[in-house]
Amino acid sequence: MGLIARGQEQLDATAAELRDMGAEVCAVATDMADAEAVERAAERIEQALGPIDIWVNNAMATVFAPVRETSSAEFRRATEATYLGTVNGTMAALKRMAARNRGTIVQVGSALSYRAIPLQAAYCGAKYAIRGFTDSLRCELIHDRLKIHLTMVHLPAVNTPQFDWARNHMTKRAQPVPPIFQPEVPARAIVFAATHRRREIWLGWPTVKAILANKIAPGLLDHYLARKGYDTQLGPEPHDPSEPGNLFDPLPGDPGAHGRFDALARDTSSEMFTSRHRDALAGGVLMLGALALVAMVRRGVTRRC
Secondary structure, eight states: EEEEOOHHHHHHHHHHHHHHHTOOOOOOOOOTTTTHHHHHHHHHHHHHHHHHEEEEEEOOOOESOOOGGGGGHOOOOOHIIIIHHHHHHHHHHHHHHHTTTTEEEEEEGGGGSSOTTTTTTHHHHHHHHHHHHHHHHHHHHTTTOOOOOEEEEEEEEOTTHHHHHHOSSSSSEEESSSEEEHHHHHHHHHHHHHHHHHHEEOOOOOHHHHHHHHHHHHHHHHHHHHHTTTTTGGGEEETTTTTTSSSSSSSSSOSSSSSTTTEESSOHHHHHHHHHTTTHHHHHHHHHHHHHHHHHHHHHHHHHH
């Protein structure tokens, strides 16, 4: 397994954990916003581990703040890390996979790449951009008849340390919008997406609800989020807005994979079950439909008799 991230301390801790599980690991400290550095990291990983078969893009950095209180430098950095980080990773993977005509690229998206919310314009804008980039690339792969599978996993609120280390201009600590899922849930979904032919996976009922509701009544959601979108993202604990967060530089220490919401987070998702067993469920629905049709026909025949 190859690992790419900015923070050397967190990177080393993750690599050590994977090695304890028996994995062979090559970890390279790299800023995903630096295209040349990402290319060098991909080359180093292939030299150490062999051809890259699966590439997962999950780099992100953000700032919690209203648009009017977010600087242009903050918008630029969040976009470079989150959107261009995905573009750079995809380009490095494509260079290798296209030559071999095989491979899988998984983009980690979000419900917020379909339905934006207040206080997260930098993040939402980057996630929207990733979805557009991915759809465009998918068309090109089909045109070129390349056997590279491109998929996107859209996540709900996840209990990760991001809500403690992201830059936050608010006077309250940031929190994910409930319901919250443990990071193992999206991890399983990403592994599934990497090994099955799905265009997209919508993980968790909140993701499904947000995407579908935005398609039906986006204006209604605008007004709802204007009323509720601030309070649901800010906890009761005070926060010092001058704290720098990890937007421009990684923070010291290794917080692990979990945030501070273990007591509130779920460790399963029914929507992931339906995606995993899509064919069987579709068959079951068709069977039920056929049985219902037979019953209707029989009732009609009985009435005529």
